Amino acid sequence: MKITGIETFTLRAPLEEPFAYSQWRYTHRETTLVEVRTSEGITGWGEAYSPSAPVAAAIDRFLAPLVIGRDPRDVEDLWQFLYARGLDYGPKGTLVAAISALDIAFWDIKARAAHVPLYRLLGGARTESIPCYATGFYFRESETLERRFAKEAEAYASEGFTAMKVKVGLGVDRDAELVELVRRTIGPGIGLMIDANHAYDPVTAVRLARRIERFDITWFEEPVSPLDPDGYLEVKARIAIPLAGGECEFTRFGFEPWFRRRALDYAQPDLCACGGITEGMKIAALASLHQVHVTPHAWGSAIGQAAALHFYAARPRHPGTLTAERKVIECDRSENPFRTEIAVSPVRLERGSWLLPDGPGLGVGIDRGALERFRATA
Numbered sequence: 001m002k003i004t005g006i007e008t009f010t011l012r013a014p015l016e017e018p019f020a021y022s023q024w025r026y027t028h029r030e031t032t033l034v035e036v037r038t039s040e041g042i043t044g045w046g047e048a049y050s051p052s053a054p055v056a057a058a059i060d061r062f063l064a065p066l067v068i069g070r071d072p073r074d075v076e077d078l079w080q081f082l083y084a085r086g087l088d089y090g091p092k093g094t095l096v097a098a099i100s101a102l103d104i105a106f107w108d109i110k111a112r113a114a115h116v117p118l119y120r121l122l123g124g125a126r127t128e129s130i131p132c133y134a135t136g137f138y139f140r141e142s143e144t145l146e147r148r149f150a151k152e153a154e155a156y157a158s159e160g161f162t163a164m165k166v167k168v169g170l171g172v173d174r175d176a177e178l179v180e181l182v183r184r185t186i187g188p189g190i191g192l193m194i195d196a197n198h199a200y201d202p203v204t205a206v207r208l209a210r211r212i213e214r215f216d217i218t219w220f221e222e223p224v225s226p227l228d229p230d231g232y233l234e235v236k237a238r239i240a241i242p243l244a245g246g247e248c249e250f251t252r253f254g255f256e257p258w259f260r261r262r263a264l265d266y267a268q269p270d271l272c273a274c275g276g277i278t279e280g281m282k283i284a285a286l287a288s289l290h291q292v293h294v295t296p297h298a299w300g301s302a303i304g305q306a307a308a309l310h311f312y313a314a315r316p317r318h319p320g321t322l323t324a325e326r327k328v329i330e331c332d333r334s335e336n337p338f339r340t341e342i343a344v345s346p347v348r349l350e351r352g353s354w355l356l357p358d359g360p361g362l363g364v365g366i367d368r369g370a371l372e373r374f375r376a377t378a
């Protein structure tokens with residue numbers, strides 16, 4: 001089998017209602033998909049979690065020409081080849097996100113060619129579904145955050161989610177009010193995470209954590225800068241809430257110091273950015289050496305969500321007990337037509353859990369009409 005063609009799809013869609021988190025306000029969703037075609041007619045799909053224009057250029061004009069004619073099933077060798085080619089210029093960031101998109105597509109092809117769901121090639125799954133936490137609670141201007149957060153909390157709980165993640169970063173007092181409101185709305189027994197998207201310095205992160213510790217917070221995500229593992233360690237030493245992070249980190253080389261120094265309790269590599277599935281498995285193996293849980297970040301299209309699900313389903317429980325850890329994977333509930341409208345057979349969500357697809361590869365069929373509709377022309 002040989003790679004005969006690689007095409008990127010830069011997708012862009014306006015949002016019905018803009019929303020914000022601590023770092024940015026969104027009026028559009030944007031992503032980049034890649035389709036890898038082969039001599040045997042099998043096609044694979046991948047996605048990059050990175051700004052579209054540079055990542056599409058990295059694939060189209062730098063990486064794709066290097067792999068035409070290669071066998072896409074040689075995932076390990078292809079990864080090493082592509083990473084080595086870009087190492088001197090882009091050991092992290094857009095170039096690695098571009099490799100991630102290609103790597104996911106190669107794995108999709110490899111599993112399709114083997115006629116098995118991808119999670120089987122990655123080690124197999126002990127379950128048919130994975131419980132999700134709902135990611136939502138973004139900041140909006142159309143109604144008060146009190147009303148909005150209460151409505152979302154009720155909706156996620158009634159949809160069957162057993163955990164949900166609240167955005168913080170509005171200042172300690174405001175954050176504490178809203179976290180308390182969500183906890184009171186859902187009651188005990190439902191997991192509650194918070195995510196600051198690195199809005200705070202260590203002192204402020206500690207102040208916030210201490211204010212809300214009594215609300216049984218599963219984890220505090222990105223409390224401080226992703227460039228500051230010492231800041232994580234400072235926060236971790238002074239609070240009782242576990243820390244999560246890693247959506248801005250890349251490759252095993254980037255994650256290793258975080259694990260070795262015990263700066264994270266939950267590592268959240270994004271498979272569409274961290275180096276793809278090939279590298280995600282290495283990151284997870286390293287994490288297991290250091291007692292760090294891995295639960296992938298997933299904020300992309302139906303392709304990225306499926307990649308995260310297959311990867312996570314095939315990871316062993318950690319620690320290896322019968323009942324201690326319940327797996328929980330991210331399920332973005334913010335408006336994103338690429339998650340809901342580009343797939344003819346998206347991964348199914350039922351009562352707050354993703355059902356593992358049983359079709360070959362990622363198990364996601366693409367609606368080409370929808371792709372063209374969202375394709376950015378500029």
Ligand SMILES: [Mg+2]
Pocket residue numbers: 195197221222247
């Ligand atoms: Mg996050």
